[in-house]
Every structure is written in C-alpha cells, then in structure tokens.
Amino acid sequence: MAYKVSKKKLSLFTTNFSLTYFILFIFLTVLMMFMDSRYDYLKQIRKDFSFITSPLIILTNDTLNYFENFQSLSKSKNLLEEEINQLNIEIDRLAIENQIRNLLVAENENLREATLLSKKLAPKKTYPAEIIKPVIRGRTPIIIVNKGKKDGIRQGMPVVNRLGLVGQIYSTYNQTSGVVPLLSKKFAVNALHENGQNHVIIYGDTEFLVIPFFPASIDLSPGDTFVTSGLDNVYPSGIKIGEVVNVSPEDKQFNKILLRPATFSNQFSLITILDY
Amino acid sequence: MLKKSHDVKVKQQKLFIGLFLFSTIFSFINLFSFISINFYSEYFIALMVLTISSNLISINITKVFLIGVIVDILVGSILGQYTITFLFLYGLQVFSQKYFLMPSKAQAILLRFISISLGIIIVTIISQIFNPIFFTNGSLLNYLIIEIAITFFILIIFQIFYERTYGA
Numbered sequence: 136m137a138y139k140v141s142k143k144k145l146s147l148f149t150t151n152f153s154l155t156y157f158i159l160f161i162f163l164t165v166l167m168m169f170m171d172s173r174y175d176y177l178k179q180i181r182k183d184f185s186f187i188t189s190p191l192i193i194l195t196n197d198t199l200n201y202f203e204n205f206q207s208l209s210k211s212k213n214l215l216e217e218e219i220n221q222l223n224i225e226i227d228r229l230a231i232e233n234q235i236r237n238l239l240v241a242e243n244e245n246l247r248e249a250t251l252l253s254k255k256l257a258p259k260k261t262y263p264a265e266i267i268k269p270v271i272r273g274r275t276p277i278i279i280v281n282k283g284k285k286d287g288i289r290q291g292m293p294v295v296n297r298l299g300l301v302g303q304i305y306s307t308y309n310q311t312s313g314v315v316p317l318l319s320k321k322f323a324v325n326a327l328h329e330n331g332q333n334h335v336i337i338y339g340d341t342e343f344l345v346i347p348f349f350p351a352s353i354d355l356s357p358g359d360t361f362v363t364s365g366l367d368n369v370y371p372s373g374i375k376i377g378e379v380v381n382v383s384p385e386d387k388q389f390n391k392i393l394l395r396p397a398t399f400s401n402q403f404s405l406i407t408i409l410d411y
Numbered sequence: 412m413l414k415k416s417h418d419v420k421v422k423q424q425k426l427f428i429g430l431f432l433f434s435t436i437f438s439f440i441n442l443f444s445f446i447s448i449n450f451y452s453e454y455f456i457a458l459m460v461l462t463i464s465s466n467l468i469s470i471n472i473t474k475v476f477l478i479g480v481i482v483d484i485l486v487g488s489i490l491g492q493y494t495i496t497f498l499f500l501y502g503l504q505v506f507s508q509k510y511f512l513m514p515s516k517a518q519a520i521l522l523r524f525i526s527i528s529l530g531i532i533i534v535t536i537i538s539q540i541f542n543p544i545f546f547t548n549g550s551l552l553n554y555l556i557i558e559i560a561i562t563f564f565i566l567i568i569f570q571i572f573y574e575r576t577y578g579a
C-alpha cells in the first residue's frame with residue numbers, strides 16, 4: 136500500500152532547518168555589514184567588550200613580546216653598559232636638537248608674524264608622547280601611547296617623530312590613545328613627490344607602503360621620496376613619508392610602487408602628536 | 412541517528428570551548444608569518460566546519476549566527492564577515508545532508524574540504540571589499556591555496572581531538 140507523502144516532507148530541506156530563518160539571518164548579516172561599513176559599529180562594540188578581549192590580547196601580545204625581547208634581555212652586562220653610554224650620548228644630542236628646534240619654532244613664529252603669513256599651515260599645538268606598547272586588535276596593528284582625551288588628544292591627529300610620519304590617532308581613551316601606524320592596512324595619506332609635481336594616495340600594506348596604480352608614463356626611480364601634501368587637511372605638508380624601493384609594472388598603463396617608510400613606529404619611543 | 416552518551420556530550424562541549432579559546436588566542440598570533448606577513452590561518456572556520464559537520468555541539472541556525480557575531484567581534488574585519496560565512500557553511504552542510512545522508516569517508520573529507528574552501532573564499536572576498544590588501548598578479552590565488560591547505564591541516568588536528576572524545 137502506498138503512503139501519500141506530504142509536500143513538506145519532499146521539500147529540499149527536510150531537517151529542522153528553516154529556509155525562512157536562513158534567509159532572514161543572511162539578510163540581517165548583510166544589514167549588519169552595511170551598517171558597520173557606514174557607521175563603524177565594530178570599533179565601538181570592541182571598545183565596550185574590551186574588558187573581555189583585552190586580557191586575551193594582552194596575554195598573546197605579551198607572550199610574543201616576551202619571546203622577542205628574550206634575546207635583548209639576555210645581553211651581557213658590558214653590552215648593556217655600552218648601550219647606556221650610547222643612550223646618554225643620544226640624550227645629549229637630542230637635547231641640543233630640541234634647543235635648536237625650540238629656537239626654530241620661535242623664529243618661525245616671528246617670521247610668520249613679520250611677513251603676515253597665515254598661521255593656518257603651522258600646527259596649533261604639539262603634544263610630546265611616549266609609546267607604551269604595540270598591540271594587534273582585530274588583526275590591525277595599533278600603537279598605544281600615553282596621552283589621551285584628558286590631555287586634549289582627538290581622533291585623527293597626525294603623529295610624527297623626527298624622521299617622518301608615524302601614523303594617525305585612531306581611538307582615544309581617557310589616559311591613552313591608539314595610533315594606526317603607517318604600515319597598517321587602514322592607513323592612507325595624500326602625498327606629493329619630492330619634485331612637487333605628482334600627487335598620489337599612499338596606502339599602508341603591512342610590509343611596505345604602496346601606491347597601487349601610478350601612471351607608467353611618469354618617471355620614478357628607487358630612492359625618490361614622498362612627503363605629505365597637506366591637501367587632505369589632516370597632515371601638515373612636507374612631512375617625510377617614505378622612499379621608493381621598487382617599481383613594478385601592474386599593466387601597460389600603471390606601475391605598482393613600493394615605498395619604505397621614513398620611520399618605523401618601533402624606532403623611537405618618543406613621538407609628537409600634532410594638533411593641526 | 413546514534414545517540415551520544417551523556418559523558419561524550421559533556422566531553423565534546425568541553426572540547427568545543429577549549430578549541431574556541433585556542434582559536435581565539437592563536438588568531439591573535441601571526442604563527443605563519445614566515446609564509447607571508449599578511450597570512451593569518453582561519454582557526455575559526457576549521458572549528459565551525461568540524462562543529463557543523465560532526466555535530467560537536469548541538470547546533471541550530473541561531474547558535475551559528477551568535478557564534479559568528481562573537482567571532483566577528485574578536486577577529487573580524489567587519490561586523491558580519493564570519494557570521495555570513497558560518498551561515499553559508501551551515502546552509503551547505505544541510506544541503507549536502509539531503510544528498511549524502513550516510514556519506515562515505517572520502518565523501519565526508521571532500522565535503523569538509525569544499526566547506527573550508529567556500530569559507531575562506533567568502534572571508535577573503537569580504538576582507539578584500541572592506542579591508543583590501545594589494546596582491547600582484549596571481550599572488551591572491553597562491554594565498555588562497557596556502558590558506559585552504561593550512562586551514563584543512565588545522566581541521567585534521569581538531570578532528571583528531573574530536574575523535575578522542577569517543578575514547579578508545
């Protein structure tokens with residue numbers, strides 16, 4: 136005797152799986168992605184849940200840092216003493232440089248006043264800060280510095296050291312701030328070729344800075360440098376970004392340019408945040 | 412379907428939590444940086460493929476969604492990246508069950524391989540849309556092949572732990 140099978144039992148999904156719920160959840164997920172790409176909710180959520188994620192991030196980063204620093208910790212006493220001597224010389228040199236800088240800043244202000252130039256292009260204020268430690272949040276490298284909201288630091292402020300551009304303030308907390316370094320994939324800056332003719336946007340790409348599509352008709356060779364253009368009203372003009380290390384053809388019309396940053400965030404612990 | 416004993420269920424729930432913590436910690440560490448500095452292996456995809464295909468814990472679409480959101484908060488480039496991937500993996504599993512109710516070992520391995528490939532392709536596409544890395548010609552394909560191979564290897568390790576929960 137043949138049984139009549141209901142249409143529901145013959146349908147594509149006969150388990151407890153509901154196609155309606157599946158489509159609903161997919162729609163919800165797409166909506167989440169759209170909202171996040173537009174309003175950056177993930178950053179806020181990560182901030183709110185940082186009491187759970189921070190211990191894990193600290194645990195993993197500190198373990199790695201421990202192994203990385205193990206070699207330097209095991210240096211002999213003589214080597215350390217020599218390093219201290221070198222550092223003392225460096226401190227003296229930097230102190231002299233700082234005095235010259237202060238003199239130049241004062242002189243620059245006087246000259247601007249004397250020549251009635253706009254003060255718009257000069258940074259309003261600078262905040263010296265110190266790097267606490269680099270961390271990785273959601274696969275994005277972030278540098279934590281010891282100046283925060285209470286010191287007047289805001290999101291978007293440029294960060295430099297004496298060799299060039301270090302990055303940009305990404306998130307601010309009461310006492311600390313997160314800096315996106317140059318090499319982060321989240322980083323982009325409007326730049327100008329040293330000859331003053333070619334404007335480009337430079338992106339961070341983990342190992343190098345990159346200009347993905349640079350017109351092949353323009354001559355560019357390894358060693359050429361790029362500086363901030365100031366057109367984006369985020370970075371003051373003239374800060375050194377990096378120099379070309381490789382020019383490779385992407386297609387007939389464009390070259391891909393790789394640049395080495397002028398400075399690496401782990402090169403100096405002292406940085407300067409600009410209020411521009 | 413064979414019913415799992417209470418002991419096995421408890422062991423498998425503990426294993427799931429353990430593997431989730433393992434995946435979280437190792438996702439923050441760039442263990443395979445010697446291959447490429449951009450290379451992060453997808454522990455969570457391996458874990459979810461194992462969970463969905465082997466019934467590591469009892470799972471439904473709401474749980475898949477919630478786990479996806481948690482993983483997005485932990486390691487996602489954008490909210491919804493892993494959620495949509497896990498939902499598609501769950502959909503693929505249910506769809507494949509329709510045709511392979513009792514799959515042979517070779518079929519089961521192939522299905523897991525396809526699941527992992529699909530998961531990694533979806534995650535990479537979403538990463539490339541919202542957080543692009545500039546690949547030179549052909550290197551994206553190499554990246555995908557290595558990523559799939561390593562994630563499959565991680566799945567095999569997870570599978571060994573899973574099979575141990577049944578005892579000798």
